[in-house]
Every structure is written in structure tokens, then in C-alpha cells.
Amino acid sequence: MATARGCAMLLLLTAVVTLVGSAVGNKDREHLVGAPEEILDPEKDEGLQEALRFAVAEYNEGNNDRFTSKVVRIISARRQVVSGLNYTVKVEIAPTTCLKPPSNFQSCPVQPRSKRTICNFTVYVVPWEDQMRLTEHRCHNA
Incomplete structure (x- = not known):
């Protein structure tokens, strides 16, 4: 009992x-260690900004648009520590007035009344090996 x-x-x-x-x-x-964490101020996070520049350059290189696109708004951003860093970012992009390939597309103005695109990018970064790779991207019309 x-x-x-x-x-x-x-x-x-x-x-x-x-x-x-x-x-x-x-x-x-x-x-938790290794869990994705929200980046609270994505505009000021240098690692994210570098990964985002890389992702947008890859996006521009891989599409058939005549004009270069650029980020107009960061919707959300997360960082995850893995064997390097995974940056996952959701952005709104729009075509600029600059034809491809521009020397500095960040200075190109966005086309007025242009269609917007929402993209989810994941960039894998290993800073100590100077390695960066776009591992995932999905885009759709806004």
C-alpha cells in the first residue's frame, strides 16, 4: 500500500x-542558446545590413528585371547562432530608376508608383572565414 x-x-x-x-x-x-532571436534595431545592426546587401545583390543578379531593386522597408529580422550566423529577414523591395548593373544602387531612387515585392531571405555568414551564402529566398508581390 x-x-x-x-x-x-x-x-x-x-x-x-x-x-x-x-x-x-x-x-x-x-x-535559449542557438534559438533564433529578434533583431530589435535592424537598421543599426551592421552584420544584418551586410547580409542584406549581399542578399539583395544576389536577388538583382538572379532576376531578369531591367532595373535594380533595393530595400524600401525591413519588416522583420532574426539572427541565429549556428556554426556561423543565420540572418533571416523579411523585406519590402522595389525597383529603382537605375538600369542594371549600377555602381551604387543604394543611391538610386525608387521608381514612383512601382510594384512592391515582399522577400524572405536567409543568409548564412561565417565572419571568421569571410564566407557568406544566400541559403533561401522567397519573394511574392506585395
Whole structure:
């Protein structure tokens, strides 16, 4: 009888610990090592900006548009520490008035009343090896 009661208490204690642990774990999930973290000020994050310049250059090189596109708005940005860094960014881009290939497309103005595109880019960066690779990109009309 004592053994059955002890097992029941142990089972109840295990259930309580599991429930409390999962509730606390969900709250702190963003702070786990290796978990993606939101970049709160993407305009000022140099690593993100470099990765984004690379992603947009790859986007421009890989499409058949006559005009170069550029970022008009960063919608969201996340960073994840892996064997390097993964930057995942959602942006709104638009064509500029500059024909391809421009020397500095950041100084090119956006075409008035142009169609906007929403893109999700993931850039893998290994800074100590000077390596950068666009691992994923998906774009659709805004």
C-alpha cells in the first residue's frame, strides 16, 4: 500500500514539475542558446545590413528585371547562432530608376508608383572565414 501511494505521489510530483517547467520554458524559449532571436534595431545592426546587401545583390543578379531593386522597408529580422550566423529577414523591395548593373544602387531612387515585392531571405555568414551564402529566398508581390 505504501509503495502504491509512493508511486502515485512520485507520478503527481513528476507531472507538476513537467507542467511548471514547460510553462517557464515557453516564456524563456527565445533566450535559449542557438534559438533564433529578434533583431530589435535592424537598421543599426551592421552584420544584418551586410547580409542584406549581399542578399539583395544576389536577388538583382538572379532576376531578369531591367532595373535594380533595393530595400524600401525591413519588416522583420532574426539572427541565429549556428556554426556561423543565420540572418533571416523579411523585406519590402522595389525597383529603382537605375538600369542594371549600377555602381551604387543604394543611391538610386525608387521608381514612383512601382510594384512592391515582399522577400524572405536567409543568409548564412561565417565572419571568421569571410564566407557568406544566400541559403533561401522567397519573394511574392506585395
